[in-house]
Amino acid sequence: MTTSEAIEEARRFVADAGRVVVLTGAGISTESGIPDFRGPRGVWTRNPAAEKQSTIQNYLAEPEVRRAAWRSRLDSPAWSAEPNTGHRALVALERRGKLHALVTQNIDELHQRAGSSPAKVVEVHGSMRRVMCWQCGRRAPMDEALARVRAGEDDPHCLVCGGILKSDTISFGQALVPEVIERALSVAGEADLLLAIGTTLQVQPVASMVPIAARAGASVVIVNDQETAMDELADVVIRAPIGTVLTAICGDDAN
Numbered sequence: 001m002t003t004s005e006a007i008e009e010a011r012r013f014v015a016d017a018g019r020v021v022v023l024t025g026a027g028i029s030t031e032s033g034i035p036d037f038r039g040p041r042g043v044w045t046r047n048p049a050a051e052k053q054s055t056i057q058n059y060l061a062e063p064e065v066r067r068a069a070w071r072s073r074l075d076s077p078a079w080s081a082e083p084n085t086g087h088r089a090l091v092a093l094e095r096r097g098k099l100h101a102l103v104t105q106n107i108d109e110l111h112q113r114a115g116s117s118p119a120k121v122v123e124v125h126g127s128m129r130r131v132m133c134w135q136c137g138r139r140a141p142m143d144e145a146l147a148r149v150r151a152g153e154d155d156p157h158c159l160v161c162g163g164i165l166k167s168d169t170i171s172f173g174q175a176l177v178p179e180v181i182e183r184a185l186s187v188a189g190e191a192d193l194l195l196a197i198g199t200t201l202q203v204q205p206v207a208s209m210v211p212i213a214a215r216a217g218a219s220v221v222i223v224n225d226q227e228t229a230m231d232e233l234a235d236v237v238i239r240a241p242i243g244t245v246l247t248a249i250c251g252d253d254a255n
């Protein structure tokens, strides 16, 4: 099958589906300039110390690790990243009334910024645009914490209880949120079509959305620039730039 035949077949799957469940990974955000942390050119692949910084045990135990983390958050390229055509195509899919849920491994909130309904988005790894207090669990906008860092605090703590603040994301060594994972796996079982985009489908338990959907009778379309762990379960595999592919398969028929 050529790429354009694969895109045409995927477009038909979308047209025929009533409930589309989308799973997105880092690949959809790289087109917005956000680096992929684990990929071949990823931040952690090039700099293992950055991975240590992201381990929850080190972050909680070592003030120097937290100070370094806050400094590097200040100039993250993610703050200025804008949604791209791939994110916007998924908004079009929702406007067509077909989006059942949008599960994302990304922490950048670009789906919501593009216009996807927050109620449809399931953030399995949390959001870097919020902070959470490790002690009392209070969540607050990241912007407020960054403003304190800019004003001179090198390791801002919770204003309510004095606990350690971290970004509201799942760090290495930190447990996933069971209710969130449960929702991701359960919507997979309700799909007519599962669209897996920009993920190598190697990270469990989210990767098992694919076999769950396939067993429940859903069609499976995978869009990724490299081979994934689940390609053999897919009806269609497309290796082409994500923004272009999603615009072709999800965009409104009128566009």
Ligand SMILES: [Zn+2]
Binding pocket: 133, 134, 135, 136, 137, 138, 158, 159, 160, 161, 162, 163
């Ligand atoms: Zn607190």
